[in-house]
Amino acid sequence: MSYFGSQLSPGVAGNQLWALIYISIIFAGVSVAVMAMNWLERKALAHFQVRLGPMRVGPHGLLQPIADALKLLLKEDIIPAEADQFVFWIAPLIGLLASFTVYTVVPFGPSQAVSDMNIGILFMLGVSSLGVLGIVMAGWASNSHYPLIGALRSSAQMVSYEVAMGLAVVSAILMTSLNESGTGTLSMIEIVRAQQQQGIWFIFKFFPLGLIAFVIFAIAMVAETNRAPFDLAEAESELTAGFHTEYSGLRWSLFMLAEYAAMIAVSSIAVTLWLGGWMRPFPNALSAPAWEFLFSLFPALTFGGLAGIGFLGAARMPSHSFFKIQRAGLAVFAALLGLLALLLLVIAIAGRNADNSIAARFREGIDYVYWFVLKVAVFMYLFIWYRATWPRYRFDQLMKIGWKVMLPISLGVLIVTAIVGVIVK
Amino acid sequence: MTPGMAPVATPFFFYLLSGLAVLGGVLVITRRNAVHSALALIVTLLAVSGLYLMLYAPFVAGVQIIVYAGGIMVLFLFVIMLVNIERTAKERQFNRIWPAGVLAAVALLGLFVSVYVKGKRLFPDSNLPLPETSNTQQIGVMLYGNYMFSFEIASLLLLVAILGAVIMAKKRI
Numbered sequence: 200m201s202y203f204g205s206q207l208s209p210g211v212a213g214n215q216l217w218a219l220i221y222i223s224i225i226f227a228g229v230s231v232a233v234m235a236m237n238w239l240e241r242k243a244l245a246h247f248q249v250r251l252g253p254m255r256v257g258p259h260g261l262l263q264p265i266a267d268a269l270k271l272l273l274k275e276d277i278i279p280a281e282a283d284q285f286v287f288w289i290a291p292l293i294g295l296l297a298s299f300t301v302y303t304v305v306p307f308g309p310s311q312a313v314s315d316m317n318i319g320i321l322f323m324l325g326v327s328s329l330g331v332l333g334i335v336m337a338g339w340a341s342n343s344h345y346p347l348i349g350a351l352r353s354s355a356q357m358v359s360y361e362v363a364m365g366l367a368v369v370s371a372i373l374m375t376s377l378n379e380s381g382t383g384t385l386s387m388i389e390i391v392r393a394q395q396q397q398g399i400w401f402i403f404k405f406f407p408l409g410l411i412a413f414v415i416f417a418i419a420m421v422a423e424t425n426r427a428p429f430d431l432a433e434a435e436s437e438l439t440a441g442f443h444t445e446y447s448g449l450r451w452s453l454f455m456l457a458e459y460a461a462m463i464a465v466s467s468i469a470v471t472l473w474l475g476g477w478m479r480p481f482p483n484a485l486s487a488p489a490w491e492f493l494f495s496l497f498p499a500l501t502f503g504g505l506a507g508i509g510f511l512g513a514a515r516m517p518s519h520s521f522f523k524i525q526r527a528g529l530a531v532f533a534a535l536l537g538l539l540a541l542l543l544l545v546i547a548i549a550g551r552n553a554d555n556s557i558a559a560r561f562r563e564g565i566d567y568v569y570w571f572v573l574k575v576a577v578f579m580y581l582f583i584w585y586r587a588t589w590p591r592y593r594f595d596q597l598m599k600i601g602w603k604v605m606l607p608i609s610l611g612v613l614i615v616t617a618i619v620g621v622i623v624k
Numbered sequence: 625m626t627p628g629m630a631p632v633a634t635p636f637f638f639y640l641l642s643g644l645a646v647l648g649g650v651l652v653i654t655r656r657n658a659v660h661s662a663l664a665l666i667v668t669l670l671a672v673s674g675l676y677l678m679l680y681a682p683f684v685a686g687v688q689i690i691v692y693a694g695g696i697m698v699l700f701l702f703v704i705m706l707v708n709i710e711r712t713a714k715e716r717q718f719n720r721i722w723p724a725g726v727l728a729a730v731a732l733l734g735l736f737v738s739v740y741v742k743g744k745r746l747f748p749d750s751n752l753p754l755p756e757t758s759n760t761q762q763i764g765v766m767l768y769g770n771y772m773f774s775f776e777i778a779s780l781l782l783l784v785a786i787l788g789a790v791i792m793a794k795k796r797i
Contacts, residue, residue: 335701
């Protein structure tokens with residue numbers, strides 16, 4: 200395979216086969232992540248509220264997402280009689296398509312991306328803004344009051360917050376142009392490279408300018424994905440379930456999948472622009488082989504830790520005969536995680552030399568993807584944390600924050616960043 | 625573009641995208657339901673953005689998606705959703721301007737045909753003005769360097785239009 204061992208992403212190298220393989224891996228990975236996120240959200244929210252959460256299906260409810268998926272697949276698929284059939288049918292697909300298409304340019308590593316576009320970040324923002332069309336169409340096609348109001352709210356909200364979000368992104372892109380040639384870049388991979396060249400994550404650049412832009416983006420992305428505390432589009436107390444009130448079964452689950460995939464996508468934008476993408480902490484300062492080896496042990500350690508938690512849970516199960524199967528199941532799950540940790544450890548040790556052997560390349564790739572996914576995972580946990588912590592905003596408060604607070608601040612940060620950039624040069 | 629890479633700009637993609645654009649355009653004017661028309665218009669806009677990509681203008685393609693498909697069409701739908709569709713579908717069309725429409729269409733067709741026939745003479749062959757890899761940067765340099773004045777004038781005009789719309793729409797500010 201001529202592509203194997205090349206330093207380009209398959210899209211740039213023009214290799215269709217590997218592009219297809221990458222797409223399948225990313226699609227499967229995102230789907231599994233959505234399922235895991237579903238479980239984690241129910242579990243974490245429950246613990247926030249001093250409940251147990253799902254406990255019955257599998258040990259600690261680990262098989263709950265599978266049971267949920269089965270239930271949704273088997274449920275009756277209802278299309279309301281007065282609904283616009285075609286639009287009702289196509290709306291969830293548009294949302295899903297928009298939120299999965301953006302993964303073509305998400306850089307999991309310098310070559311671990313489907314493709315590298317010259318306009319990467321522009322493409323991501325543009326395609327993810329198409330997701331609102333799915334929501335609007337769903338709300339209108341349902342031909343019912345609650346979905347229509349939910350869709351109206353959602354479109355107004357998303358259009359408003361896109362402005363502040365875009366300006367925050369621009370101020371980060373501005374920072375990529377602070378090099379010798381003075382030209383910035385919109386390519387996701389080059390943005391991360393620019394952070395490596397300048398030796399600083401953009402969140403810390405021109406402190407506190409980068410931080411403010413990052414916070415603006417972090418708030419706007421919660422609003423963009425219609426998550427709490429900005430989930431007015433599906434405010435249960437006012438609108439039943441908002442734009443997807445009339446949806447059921449498989450179609451409804453497509454909306455959920457699209458929402459979670461979009462959450463992961465915007466988190467990866469934030470990670471790429473401000474948190475150094477695939478880079479491990481201190482890639483320049485601590486670049487000695489010993490440090491490299493130490494950091495490459497992290498994936499194995501993470502899975503080892505998860506396995507340890509699993510074994511601990513198995514040991515702490517009540518010693519009643521009812522729990523025999525659950526205990527065995529959890530032990531097997533923990534053992535699988537432990538095996539994975541062992542495999543990662545073997546790869547880390549086999550590929551510790553920075554030569555161009557297959558093991559070393561493999562180890563490098565795993566490191567990149569691990570650090571990227573770890574940073575994104577932090578954001579995913581934050582999404583749950585927000586939802587458990589903050590009450591929902593009122594609609595006028597939401598609009599006020601978007602237009603009167605976030606927009607002026609992001610505009611100000613952009614201007615000050617430009618001025619500081621010129622002075623520093 | 626790296627040498628040896630298969631070009632994406634094949635005739636197949638051109639005919640696919642322009643076919644989609646034409647189909648969407650026809651649907652826009654034939655659907656009675658305004659929402660269906662708007663959705664067809666989105667298909668057209670996305671297909672046109674694909675055509676821009678084929679012309680090695682990635683920046684224009686991206687902006688086309690963000691501004692038209694993601695921004696303007698959402699506002700269109702926003703307004704159309706508030707209209708009572710059943711009522712508008714039943715309403716009889718009362719203006720009689722179709723002869724003018726036919727005339728305009730024939731004139732446009734004549735223009736297209738003449739460009740197609742005389743195109744070789746009117747527009748001489750030329751190379752790509754901007755290489756694909758630095759296209760976006762070059763556009764930035766052009767807009768903020770060579771054409772700075774006209775660019776700023778255009779943005780001032782847009783600002784005036786926005787302010788005018790707000791003042792006309794709001795009685796009390």
